[in-house]
Amino acid sequence: MKSRNLQINSKQEILILGAGPAGMSASFELHKAAKAAMIIEKNEYIGGLAATLQYGEFKTDIGPHRFFSHNKYLYDLIEDLLLERWIKVNRLTRFYINGKFFLYPIQLKDAFSNIGLHKTFKVAADYSFQKIKNILVGKKAESFEEQAVADFGRILAELNILNYTEKIWGLPCSEISPDWLKQRIEGLSVMEIIKKTLTSSKTKKGPKTLVEQFYYPDTGTNSIYEKMQERILTGGSIIHLKSYPVKIFHNNKKITEIIMNINGNDQIIIPDYVISSIPITEIINIMEPKAPDEVLKANKKLRYRSHISLFITLDKPSVFPDQWIYFPDKEIPFCRIMEPKNFSKKMSPLSRTSLVVEFFCWENDKIWNANKEELFDLSIKWLEKLNFIKEKEIIEGFIHKEKYAYPLYDLNYKDHLSILKNYLKQFKNLQCIGRAGSFKYNNQDHALEMGILAARNIIEGEKNNIEDVGTEQEYFEKGYIK
Ligand SMILES: Cc1cc2nc3c(=O)[nH]c(=O)nc-3n(C[C@H](O)[C@H](O)[C@H](O)COP(=O)(O)OP(=O)(O)OC[C@H]3O[C@@H](n4cnc5c(N)ncnc54)[C@H](O)[C@@H]3O)c2cc1C
Incomplete structure (x- = not known):
């Protein structure tokens, strides 16, 4: 290896790139097993997309952060960190369409009184026609648009799904993968809504669904990660803010050393293990020797x-x-x-x-x-x-x-992503986790799970497949607070 005039940092057993939910949960799980890590974060603060920003006396998250998971382990973990600061919030969220407010998730009585009897009949007829068509034609949806129309009928899909999706993604729904609908709103079928309406009087006294309530840390979502930070620092872990990897060297299917810009100074870090939650596209770009052309080409497409x-x-x-x-x-x-x-x-x-x-x-x-x-x-x-x-x-x-x-889940993202993942999986001491890190539309719960599993792969030599997290394609709105 060429000699570089850089300070060589002492050998770091475990290096974590990114101090968002995935990176922080990995470091916390390691801490619980009495293992310290070095965490590298490019921002001046931790928390990533789940950070809470402070402007004078005001605080805010980066967009609404409602915590939801099917995994009781995560609720217990957060409750243990936040105690009474983990509060239940009564949910109220609405859509504004054509000058009217609709409850979200949709409630039939509210929706129908807003759109009127005539349109209600049109929606019902269109939905029934679509369901019959699905049975007769039974074609697999190839785009988000086809999937939304097959699930809801065109009129309902156009009312509140297709236009919002195009606004989020900046692409026509015909160019977006059906995966996004499957991951985000599977289970929100018209039949489910009807069933809920018909049974709502019976369930009134039962447990509140997570549609009606959610958990929230009372001083912002980042309190979860600030508490993790407090704990891991007591166990010898270090967090370097305003720091980022410049080059990742590899040899013989292993990450061997990383030039790291730590607060303005380049240093060499020699890690045994690397857990990365920074964008997968950035990792590919700084590999040395460079990734093969096919990988670099696919990388540009994501x-x-x-x-x-x-x-x-x-x-x-x-x-x-x-x-x-x-x-x-x-x-x-x-x-x-x-x-x-x-x-x-x-x-x-x-x-x-x-x-x-x-x-x-x-x-x-x-x-x-x-x-x-x-x-x-x-x-x-x-x-x-x-x-x-x-x-x-x-x-x-x-x-x-x-x-x-x-x-972005466009129509070809899976092909490009699999080229990147096939290339990266050869590196035995590298795990890519998290939302941008694994290019998966994760919420906090799945980012946390990925971090925990990546840490356990190191601690216990477990063989958890990070890719399995969040593949159940469940609708995030289901579930009960017990
Ligand atoms: C608008 C919006 C609303 C959301 N609403 C919800 C919600 O209601 N509920 C919910 O559970 N989730 C929600 N999420 C998703 C949630 O924020 C993410 O799932 C979660 O933050 C992902 O965690 P992560 O650690 O994988 O990634 P990130 O949070 O992106 O963390 C990655 C970290 O890596 C750092 N990094 C990036 N590049 C580098 C580099 N080169 N060097 C060093 N560090 C680097 C970043 O600064 C960041 O801190 C929302 C997200 C957004 C954007």
């Missing part, structure tokens, strides 16, 4: 959708009762608005509140490059029209950008 939050602090105690509201209409420039105070009163001072206006965009498009004033101009006229705020109530605004917010 895209992430970016996200911008416009955070507005307000001199009024409340805006709306919802945690968040979706805006599928294309004429409205933003996708969603959340009010952090409706997750926990501690997110704003008592007499004031705040809103987060969310935009989805491509890195370097017009929205990405817009400054705060331009995003304000785009938003304010709608916020006033919706009767949410008056311009004079605004105290201040801030913007926050996330380049790698959503791994």
Whole structure:
């Protein structure tokens, strides 16, 4: 190996790239087994996409973060960290379509009173026609659009699924993989909604479903990861903020050393194991020797959708009762608005509140490059029209950008991704986990599970397949709080 004039850091047994939920849960699981790790994080803060940002007396998450899992282990783990700060929130979320607010998840009575009798019949006829067509033709859906129409009928799909999805992804639904629908809203069938409506009187006294309530850390989602941080630091782990890998050297199917920029200084780290939760595309780009051409080509084809939050602090105690509201209409420039105070009163001072206006965009498009004033101009006229705020109530605004917010499931993503994964799996001491790290549309629960399993693969030599996490394709809204 060529000699480089760099400081050689002492050998690091376990190196974790990224201090988001996946990286933090890996370090926490290692800590529980009395193993320390070095964690490298490019931001000035931990938590990744689940970070909580602080602006003066106001706090917010990066978009709404509702915790949900089928895994009791995760609830116990978080409860043990947060104790009484892990609160239950009564959920209220709505859609705004054509000047009307609809409850989300959809409730039949509410939806039908909003769309009227005539349209209700049209929806029912269209849905029945589609179900018969599915039986007769039985064609496998090849795009998100085909899947949504097959599941809901075209009229219902166009009412609140297709246009919102196109706004999130910036692509026509015919160019989006059906995987996304399967992962996000499988189980939300029209029959399920009807069944729920018919049985709702019986279930009133039963346990609340996670559709009606969810758990939340009372000072923001990142409290989970801050608590993990407190614990792991006591066990000798180190977190380097404002740090990132520059080159990853490999030899004989092993990661041998990494040039790491630690707070502005390049150092060589020699790890035994690497757990990476940073974008898989970034890992490929810094491999040395370089990845084969086929891999580099596939790498360029994978895209992430970016996200911008416009955070507005307000001199009024409340805006709306919802945690968040979706805006599928294309004429409205933003996708969603959340009010952090409706997750926990501690997110704003008592007499004031705040809103987060969310935009989805491509890195370097017009929205990405817009400054705060331009995003304000785009938003304010709608916020006033919706009767949410008056311009004079605004105290201040801030913007926050996330380049790698959503791994894009276009029609060919699986082919490209499998080329990357086949290449990376040869490295016996490297595990790629997390949302951007495994290019999987994960929520926190699956990011946490991946981190825990990756750590156990090291601690106990278990052979957990990280790829299996989240493959059950369950609808995230199911489940009960016991
Ligand atoms: C708008 C929005 C709303 C969401 N809502 C919910 C919700 O309601 N419920 C829910 O459970 N989940 C939600 N999520 C998803 C949740 O935030 C993610 O699933 C979770 O944060 C993924 O954790 P991760 O560790 O895999 O990735 P990340 O959170 O992305 O963490 C990766 C970390 O790696 C760091 N990193 C990246 N590149 C480098 C580099 N080169 N060097 C060093 N460090 C690097 C990043 O800064 C980051 O800290 C939402 C996400 C978004 C964007």
